[in-house]
Amino acid sequence: MTAIHLGMPAFPAFPAFPAFPAAAGKAVADPVLRANLRRATHTIRDKRARAVAELADWAELRAAGKAVKDHTLRHLDRYLLELEASVTAAGGTVHWAADAEEANRIVTELVLATGEREVVKVKSMATQEIGLNEALEAAGIAAYETDLAELIVQLGHDRPSHILVPAIHLGRAEIREVFAEEMGGWGRPAPEGLGDDPRELAEAARLHLREKFLRAKVAVSGANFMVAETGTMVVFESEGNGRMCLTLPETLISVVGIEKVIPTFRDLEIFLQTLPRSSTAERMNPYTTMWTGLGPSKGAEGDGPTAFHLVLLDNGRTDTLADEVGRQALRCIRCSACLNVCPVYERAGGHAYGSVYPGPIGAILSPQLRGTGSEIDASLPYASTLCGACYEVCPVAIDIPEVLVHLRERVAQGGPVTREGIRVRIRPAHGHAAERAAMRAARLLLNHDDWPVALRAGERLLARARRLRPRRLPGPGRAWTDSRELPELPAQPFRDWWAARDREGRA
Amino acid sequence: MSSRDRILGRIRRATADGRPGPGLEPVAPGLDAGPGLGFDSGFDSGFDPGVPRDYLRVHAERTPAETADLLAANLAEYRAKVHRVVGEDGLAALLGRLLAARGARSVLVPAGLPAHWLSAAAPVRVPDRAASTPCELDAVDSVVTGCALAIAETGTIVLDGGPGQGRRRITLLPDHHICVVRVPGQVVDSVPQAMPLLDPVRPLTWISGPSATSDIELDRVEGVHGPRTLEVVLLGAQ
């Protein structure tokens, strides 16, 4: 096996990422990427709409999903303790990780203790968030991604650009290239003469990964849900790679964000209906695995692992929970419906968001989990037109536009936030002084009794300036005039027409 | 301080505002007693968190025959091959034909599978043994199982490791899975109807069509790691 090279930096360490507008600008200028994204998002968008329309009680399911999540979050301490007790009683071991570093250390030690030096992985946002693969690599452990899209991204030394379909930015021809060139360096090479038909590509992945599944002794997964009442873990998937990882190895380590717990087994009936329709736009995804600790025989029947470890991950979630408006982001079930309908995501692509969580949900999640200190995180709340399409499709009714505006306030004006459990007051982000002054000036003007006078004076001034017929403005106005004409100025404001008519009427 | 205590402490401080806030709506009265209260007094298993459950238990009124038809249609839409047969004798003949048509030389047999189901099958029978390695199972051509139940509205079969179903891996490694569903006894209409019938202590595998992926251009392709051929036999009573 050759050296493992992964291009995916750890979640908290994205300092090199440019602010969203610059990264998005590059993506917009890439016609291949634009075409890939447009085709993929429009395909899934329409399918989702049809899948959702089949259920007459969608609004009720959405409200119920929201209520379950809200209730759990409000009593998160109770449910985590209950979960811990249930998992332990079922033969599992529960670990608590306050941050990425601690979670990585726990997993690394667990793997090393088995004596193994490679693990197979089920696609998991949480382990990407903490940069687990890099941590394992540093400890001499090879981590193989087994989800088709994650495999493409890993083989291509690329970064994921979508929550559900991390390789959405690539078309079939590009995927074929990656397989043909890179598979051989990791294990079984791609078949000779590999074509770019998705069926052929899926077959190549099947052959390449099968040998890894059959020999794997340790697997790492996330989970879509954890049931407090029973200790049941749930993974939704399509390809069967999840089932391979969850049932064949001897040791299973699941790293799961603390917000994934729900109270009862019955609560799953809501999400089993809303998650597949929202994510892959299917009535039901091909495979869902539910396991409770080591099972009724405690692993004695050879059905599944003989050791199960659950690592409960905070990593900024409790800080997010402390924010009364922003905490609703923790309801997210990672379906990615918001990405697929977002017009900004469709043009900018996932990489522009500088995080494993792209799109609208990423724009409210990353600046909360990581804070708004970096340039990229301070720019994410503005990466939206507030068009509301994300909120409309969200199966747990996260009001993403509301949280975006709330986070804009934090960036522009500073204010109280919780970081690592401590309430602090942050200062406004850099680069907002001029905007703040302009907003204040505009407000003073608009709220002044002489506003109509100022309006007239301003229009006269602008009318004179317009005689110079500038097509492109310098400074901040450039952003507008680079692609648009300035509006034509009317002869007089509406209120002057009204006043004149009023005078005539009275006369 | 352990990370466990640190995280729990942060949660209690974070939810101590006592206000519902836009993110957390108030729930049933008496639940908002405040952080740290009640969590250690044991969990009341009869507790309902006041979640509005006015969603439908089932999405249409159907006769048993209509439910079976819907199951067949939804399974087929996701590329499962659906067969119908009446009576155990007919089943044995059908399974024999399906295995022969597949060209299977070996078939995995879970403990508890009715013996006469495979009485007309030619392939070598491989019993599901705990000692079998994944490589050995991977070499088997087909597997025949029963199921715990099937859900018509979603085209789903659920396996729970009960008699005639075996360990989870035996329906995963062979490329050909034949699953027998007793109609109407094992068929429910909807997901909410299925939940009370399932025991979460048992390992549960929900299967809706063969292995598939949408990872290339978000378009669904059937057949990746799991069995690429799923045949579902709807077994009617005589």
Add this chain to the structure above:
Amino acid sequence: MRVALFVTCVNDALHPRTGIAVVRLLERLGVGVDFPAAQSCCGQPQYNTGYRREAEPLVRRTAEAFAGYEYVVTPSGSCAAMIRGHYLRIGHAAEAEGRGGALAGLAEDLVPRVYELTEFLVDVLGVTDVGAYFPHTVTYHPSCHGLRALGLGERPARLLAAVRGLELRELPGAEECCGFGGTFAVKNPDVSAAMGADKIAAAAATGAEVLCGADNSCLLHLDGILRREGAPLRALHLAEILASTEAEPLR
């Protein structure tokens, strides 16, 4: 019946024709119109950009300017959505931050009296045929705030469909945002322009002469692109079409 016209600052300054059209249309339908001169801006730019505190005085000003009117009508979906969706929240936040409950009280009083133009026509006046005449092909862009925040639904289309001489062409991808988004247009100019160009292309493909909307902020952005590209399509506010009659056609 008398209503107060909330013309909005953008229309007052840049699109007086829209305000004039609303006045003519409502008067033609027998509604008396007042224009409270103290009105200026609803505070949306400040609020949406993250300057909630700067929006507070404008919330107060707007609420006070329209005090006492049973109906406040505005030809802007996004300004109506600002008032309906956010004024109470801003009031409650002010109260929570120790600036008293007066603002929340003002907001509570104003919110139920505010109507977007098509809501007022269809829901309050109960008309869809306003007697308009506009012999052109038109395609309609339902701006996001009208479509999703207010849920205007079929109201604009029903009003347009009843206009004599008008041929309505369906806009593909109508529900997609045009890319304006207030300060988004200057903070993320590349994505904004790309979205606008796609919207224009979809509108142009309908072959319509007119791209109609009910929100001049979006039309400002789209019209800017149309004129830059020299596209054979003009952007027009719904009110101007509805105000146009055989006796007084829109030029």
